[in-house]
């Protein structure tokens with residue numbers, strides 16, 4: 399459930415009219431519901447309470463420091479994938495013992511920053527990386543926890559761009575190499591290699607691939623008699639964008655807990671989209687409409703630079719008018735909702751049945767809380783949008799929209815060209 403609801407044909411976020419926020423904040427803007435974020439986090443926490451896991455919110459899905467702070471304040475840990483995310487995590491006041499760090503290309507400076515902060519775990523993805531972490535840890539006279547990310551080679555049945563646990567992807571290590579590493583732990587005197595990590599992909603709506611991956615890891619550990627303290631089962635839980643029927647936190651937990659409970663290990667979860675996805679929308683305004691011999695276009699002020707998922711993954715986002723006009727079903731027609739960017743791939747939705755809308759009307763692009771703002775860019779020299787967080791009857795601008803000055807910050811014209 400999420401707290402974007404219609405009352406008398408008007409879209410509300412929590413207890414505020416979205417149209418009222420749009421009077422104070424220029425469009426397009428992202429709007430997050432604090433209550434929804436926390437509710438989704440708690441749902442997972444409750445569902446898994448039998449094994450009391452550490453839930454590390456995957457910051458790459460939404461790294462706004464207010465969003466991250468909200469979750470941290472409610473007890474969440476964080477899954478980071480870069481030095482920049484670690485920086486944000488620190489600003490959000492996270493307990494370092496609740497931070498895990500994944501990614502195939504951690505650089506030396508990033509590793510040192512994470513060691514210095516005292517994170518719980520590095521999720522290591524190659525032997526080169528292990529050597530690098532060992533070298534850094536030794537230099538700073540520290541012992542650091544490492545989990546080996548295993549690529550369990552399962553097919554999660556999701557978009558190939560967000561598949562990570564198949565053998566051919568760049569993520570993790572195969573079982574054989576993982577075995578070798580566990581056998582040669584002595585090679586890394588400053589590392590405590592005591593965990594296993596998997597993350598098989600994103601927007602996975604069925605528990606089966608998760609079960610398969612977990613079983614494969616358990617079989618591997620048992621057959622090689624490898625003992626671990628931590629099992630990080632990653633994120634990837636799917637959500638409803640349109641007609642999906644994803645597993646609920648409860649049904650997911652019911653299928654996963656029995657597999658893991660008997661291992662007697664500490665479990666880590668890394669949900670991103672499950673927590674943030676339906677906690678946010680993109681609010682955009684109709685600039686023009688136009689009819690061509692083939693189609694009707696609704697041209698809005700938000701585009702692929704603000705929300706790239708439709709262009710990049712052909713992702714579906716429901717699009718609804720913020721005020722539903724009366725007799726809306728009579729006037730409904732098929733339209734393409736497109737942005738102002740000079741690319742044919744710049745669309746938010748295609749062939750959508752929508753009540754008639756016109757210049758100045760507000761539209762809400764639903765389910766935009768994950769991989770929305772974080773993937774935004776300045777393409778076409780478009781300042782990036784504001785981010786707003788609603789809490790009950792109040793709202794807070796948690797990132798102001800960029801200005802033209804922001805666009806050129808850091809750029810200089812060399813003297814010879816002046």
Ligand SMILES: *Cc1c(COP(=O)(O)O)cnc(C)c1O
Nearest residue numbers: 456500600633634668669670671
């Ligand atoms: C992206 C990512 C996640 C979160 O994925 P979601 O599909 O948003 O839940 C978790 N763990 C790792 C290592 C990731 O790269």
